Amino acid sequence: MSTTQSDRLRGLLEPLVAAKGLDLEEIELSRAGKRRMLRIIVDSDEGLDLDLCAELSREISDQLDASDVMGEDEYNLEVSSPGADRPLTEHRHYVRATGRLVKFQLTEGELVARILEVDDEGLDLEVPGVKGRKATARRVAFAEVVKARVEIEFNRKDKKEEEA
Structure with missing residues (x-):
C-alpha cells in the first residue's frame, strides 16, 4: 500500500476508531485474487468484543463508501483485534x-518472564524459577528490548480468578 493511501486511510479511520475508545493499531492492504483485502487492526485496554467489532466494521464500511480513498476496485474489509501473538x-x-x-529478545540474549509493572523507562518482571527454584x-529497560511477544499459556490463571 502506498504511503499516501496509508496516510489517507489512517486520517479517515483514526477519528472513527478513537470515538469508540479504541486504538488503530495497523492498516494492511493486500491482494486476494482479483480483489483487495483491507484489514484494520484495533485494540483497547479492555480488549475488543465481537459486537463492538461488528459495529465498527459497519461504520468503517460506510465511511469508506462515502470517500474515494479505496478507489473504484472491489475490496473485502476485515476489522479485528491484533491476536495473542x-x-x-x-x-x-x-x-x-x-x-x-512474555518472551523477550534482549540486546544481551533471550528471557521469558511475566510482566509485573510498566513505567516510562522499562518493565518490572518476574522470571519463573526452574526445577523447583523460586521466581x-x-x-529491564525498554532500551534493552529488541523484540517481545506474549507467550500463550493454556493454564494461566485469569486476573478475575486471582481477585476472587
Whole structure:
C-alpha cells in the first residue's frame, strides 16, 4: 500500500476508531485474487468484543463508501483485534500485557518472564524459577528490548480468578 493511501486511510479511520475508545493499531492492504483485502487492526485496554467489532466494521464500511480513498476496485474489509501473538512494540502494548508471560529478545540474549509493572523507562518482571527454584525479580529497560511477544499459556490463571 502506498504511503499516501496509508496516510489517507489512517486520517479517515483514526477519528472513527478513537470515538469508540479504541486504538488503530495497523492498516494492511493486500491482494486476494482479483480483489483487495483491507484489514484494520484495533485494540483497547479492555480488549475488543465481537459486537463492538461488528459495529465498527459497519461504520468503517460506510465511511469508506462515502470517500474515494479505496478507489473504484472491489475490496473485502476485515476489522479485528491484533491476536495473542502480535509483537509488543508500543508502551500501551506492554501495559496491556501486564500479568502475562512474555518472551523477550534482549540486546544481551533471550528471557521469558511475566510482566509485573510498566513505567516510562522499562518493565518490572518476574522470571519463573526452574526445577523447583523460586521466581526472581528483574528490571529491564525498554532500551534493552529488541523484540517481545506474549507467550500463550493454556493454564494461566485469569486476573478475575486471582481477585476472587
